[in-house]
Amino acid sequence: MSALTPRELKDAVYEQLARVSKALASAKRLELLDLLSNGPRTVESLAEQASLSVANTSSHLQVLRAARLVEAEKRGLFVTYRIAEGVEGLVLGVRRLAEARLGELSEITETFLASRDALEVVDGEALLARALSGEVTVLDVRAPEEYAAGHLPTARSIPLAELRARLHELPKGVEVIAYCRGPYCVLAIEAVSALRAAGFTAARLHAGPADWRAAGVPVVASA
Amino acid sequence: MSALTPRELKDAVYEQLARVSKALASAKRLELLDLLSNGPRTVESLAEQASLSVANTSSHLQVLRAARLVEAEKRGLFVTYRIAEGVEGLVLGVRRLAEARLGELSEITETFLASRDALEVVDGEALLARALSGEVTVLDVRAPEEYAAGHLPTARSIPLAELRARLHELPKGVEVIAYCRGPYCVLAIEAVSALRAAGFTAARLHAGPADWRAAGVPVVASA
DNA sequence: GGGGTATTCAAGAGAAATATTGAATACTCT
DNA sequence: AGAGTATTCAATATTTCTCTTGAATACCCC
Numbered sequence: 001m002s003a004l005t006p007r008e009l010k011d012a013v014y015e016q017l018a019r020v021s022k023a024l025a026s027a028k029r030l031e032l033l034d035l036l037s038n039g040p041r042t043v044e045s046l047a048e049q050a051s052l053s054v055a056n057t058s059s060h061l062q063v064l065r066a067a068r069l070v071e072a073e074k075r076g077l078f079v080t081y082r083i084a085e086g087v088e089g090l091v092l093g094v095r096r097l098a099e100a101r102l103g104e105l106s107e108i109t110e111t112f113l114a115s116r117d118a119l120e121v122v123d124g125e126a127l128l129a130r131a132l133s134g135e136v137t138v139l140d141v142r143a144p145e146e147y148a149a150g151h152l153p154t155a156r157s158i159p160l161a162e163l164r165a166r167l168h169e170l171p172k173g174v175e176v177i178a179y180c181r182g183p184y185c186v187l188a189i190e191a192v193s194a195l196r197a198a199g200f201t202a203a204r205l206h207a208g209p210a211d212w213r214a215a216g217v218p219v220v221a222s223a
Numbered sequence: 224m225s226a227l228t229p230r231e232l233k234d235a236v237y238e239q240l241a242r243v244s245k246a247l248a249s250a251k252r253l254e255l256l257d258l259l260s261n262g263p264r265t266v267e268s269l270a271e272q273a274s275l276s277v278a279n280t281s282s283h284l285q286v287l288r289a290a291r292l293v294e295a296e297k298r299g300l301f302v303t304y305r306i307a308e309g310v311e312g313l314v315l316g317v318r319r320l321a322e323a324r325l326g327e328l329s330e331i332t333e334t335f336l337a338s339r340d341a342l343e344v345v346d347g348e349a350l351l352a353r354a355l356s357g358e359v360t361v362l363d364v365r366a367p368e369e370y371a372a373g374h375l376p377t378a379r380s381i382p383l384a385e386l387r388a389r390l391h392e393l394p395k396g397v398e399v400i401a402y403c404r405g406p407y408c409v410l411a412i413e414a415v416s417a418l419r420a421a422g423f424t425a426a427r428l429h430a431g432p433a434d435w436r437a438a439g440v441p442v443v444a445s446a
Numbered sequence: 447g448g449g450g451t452a453t454t455c456a457a458g459a460g461a462a463a464t465a466t467t468g469a470a471t472a473c474t475c476t
Numbered sequence: 477a478g479a480g481t482a483t484t485c486a487a488t489a490t491t492t493c494t495c496t497t498g499a500a501t502a503c504c505c506c
Contacts, residue, residue, distance in 0.1 A: 006409040007274055009335045013407045014250035016328045020321045025248030026464085027237035043483060051230055056465055058484055063463095068324040077473055077482055086323060090316045097309050098243045101291040105239045112232045184236045186229040249494085266453060279495055281454055286493095300452055300503055 023067035024094065028052060029060050033083060033091050036070060037210045038142060038181050039149025040082040088210045095183075109183070127177060127205060128153065128217065137170055138205075139178045141191045150209050150219040152179070160187045167198050175201040182208025246290035247317065251275060252283050256306060256314050259293060260433045261365060261404050262372025263305040311433045318406075332406070350400060350428065351376065351440065360393055361428075362401045364414045373432050373442040375402070383410045390421050398424040405431025 004012070024030060031050050035041060041049075047057035061081055064070040069087045072079050098105055131138045131154040138155040140147045147157040158166050160180075170176060176195050180187035188204045195202035212219050227235070247253060254273050258264060270280035284304055287293040292310045295302050321328055354361045354377040361378040363370050370380040381389050383403075393399060399418050403410035411427045418425035435442050 004331075004335050009331065009409065010254060010407055011250065012331045013328065014254045016325055016331065017253050017317055017321045018248060018250040019325060020317050021244060021247035021249075021253065022463095024244040025241060026244075027234065027241040028464090030240050030244065031233060031237045053466075054483075055467080055485090058482095059464085062484085069320075074473085074483090079483060084324060086320050090313075090320055093313045093316050094240055094243050097292075097313055098240045100309060101307060102239055102242060105236065108227075108232065108235045108239065112227050184233055186232065245493095251494090276496075277453075278455090278497080281452095282494085285454080297453090297503085300450095302453060 019067045020069070020090075023064050023069050024091070026060070026063075028056075029064055030091060030094070032057070032060060032064070033069070033087065034182060034184070034208075034210070036081060036083040037088045037091070038146040038208070040073075040080045041145075042078045042080055046081070089214060092210045092214055113189075131155075131177070134174075136175045136177050139170070139176050139191065140180075141178055141187045142180050146181070148222050150221050152212065153218055153220055155179075160191055163191055163194055164198075167195075167200075170200070172200075175203070177203055177205050179205035180208065182206075182210060242290050243292070243313075246287050246292050247314070249283070249286075251279075252287055253314060253317070255280070255283060255287070256292070256310065257405060257407070257431075257433070259304060259306040260311045260314070261369040261431070263296075263303045264368075265301045265303055269304070312437060315433045315437055336412075354378075354400070357397075359398045359400050362393070362399050362414065363403075364401055364410045365403050369404070371445055373444050375435065376441055376443055378402075383414055386414055386417055387421075390418075390423075393423070395423075398426070400426055400428050402428035403431065405429075405433060 024033075028050060032046055035046055035049055043058050043061065044054055046052075046061070047054045050057065052060070061070060061072070065072055065081075069084055070081045071084055072081050074080075127136070127138070130136045131152075138152055140151050140155040140157045141160040141163060142157075143159055144157060147155075151157065156169075158169065178188040178191040178195065180191075183206045185208065192202045192204050207215075209219065247256075251273060255269055258269055258272055266281055266284065267277055269275075269284070270277045273280065275283070284293060284295070288295055288304075292307055293304045294307055295304050297303075350359070350361070353359045354375070361375055363374050363378040363380045364383040364386065365380075366382055367380060370378075374380065379392075381392065399415075401411040401414040401418065403414075406429045408431065415425045415427050430438075432442065
């Protein structure tokens with residue numbers, strides 16, 4: 001607590017700033033944060049979705065927690081983690097910068113998409129208006145808890161696994177826009193394939209919850 | 224280029240995103256980026272200001288360049304580095320999140336400031352209007368090149384080292400608001416001390432160029 | 447072309463991060 | 477209280493960063 005020199009101040013300050021950026025400096029942790037922006041989750045479910053061992057997931061979550069990027073709450077036998085306020089926006093910033101400046105990223109996604117059907121990508125601006133007027137059906141194919149944690153206003157929830165069995169719930173002849181967790185989530189891609197195979201006109205909405213909130217789209221919580 | 228599984232896609236994508244966040248994951252590199260948001264600089268001048276060896280600075284800059292966060296241009300004998308578009312905003316996001324969520328940060332700066340005179344901190348909103356009306360003098364105490372690379376509209380440039388000798392240039396009886404590179408730069412703090420010792424009413428503007436631009440304040444380039 | 451200088455490269459030592467395994471903890475439910 | 481389970485901790489091997497030192501490269505200027 002004695003007087004700091006300017007150099008010591010800067011070192012100390014930037015060391016603190018680096019706590020945040022170091023916590024983000026891992027592909028796995030970025031993926032975990034993306035999952036968490038779809039709602040709170042337990043360790044085990046995060047581990048499964050991110051293809052990590054539970055112990056490894058737990059230790060990544062400890063790193064995030066030490067940097068205050070996530071919050072943990074133990075309820076009963078389970079610990080649920082949630083993303084801390086403002087973190088979603090920063091992760092989104094990383095994604096946008098990477099998309100803007102790293103050509104490799106679009107190469108990768110294009111390679112992936114090229115091996116599937118080309119998918120029309122819809123932008124969020126116009127979508128809501130069309131959805132409200134009934135011109136399109138907006139379909140959320142994520143897990144029900146994720147839908148409950150926040151979804152687009154007019155969306156209906158049919159998890160991808162149930163889609164084939166529940167196609168009859170969708171109005172025929174109306175275009176379907178499917179979305180899931182964001183641009184790197186493949187659920188909606190598969191949903192579109194299934195829908196087209198069943199004779200629907202279908203397209204995928206690129207954006208996920210982090211994008212909606214950043215864009216100021218009203219996100220509805222709970223069923 | 225053969226078909227990727229969804230898992231491989233995600234791994235590849237998040238690995239790319241992590242290129243960006245890994246490049247930010249170092250106290251020294253964050254400091255370099257902050258310096259670069261005050262204008263392009265050569266390796267040697269960055270090394271000096273960040274208290275690093277030239278070779279070490281160079282290799283940090285290579286890391287930043289590999290992630291496309293800075294751009295290098297060789298002109299004559301010198302290589303000048305400049306911050307890439309959109310990067311400033313991301314660094315600012317890291318800073319804001321750290322300030323909001325890491326109590327240690329404000330402890331450190333308060334400890335530092337407590338050992339100096341308490342300084343009134345001015346917020347940028349009201350400042351411009353007051354400056355334009357001549358009610359206050361806005362003083363940029365950074366290096367002349369930094370001033371030239373972008374400064375507040377009504378500011379005049381007097382580098383800190385010359386301040387004592389050039390006090391007579393400032394209108395007497397008018398409050399002075401001094402700024403430098405941002406909240407963790409100490410130049411303005413010392414300028415305020417010197418100004419007060421000379422009988423001026425003086426205060427420090429916390430914000431630096433990254434903040435102005437994020438706030439949409441018009442930043443003037445060149446003299 | 448040769449001297450001088452800014453920057454980068456290469457090699458190596460030390461420190462830190464990552465993932466794995468197996469054990470320990472903390473809680474619920476009967 | 478005891479069985480069962482979700483999570484964390486501890487120890488370890490592997491890899492990846494960081495900084496230093498000394499040499500190599502690229503360019504200007506005379």
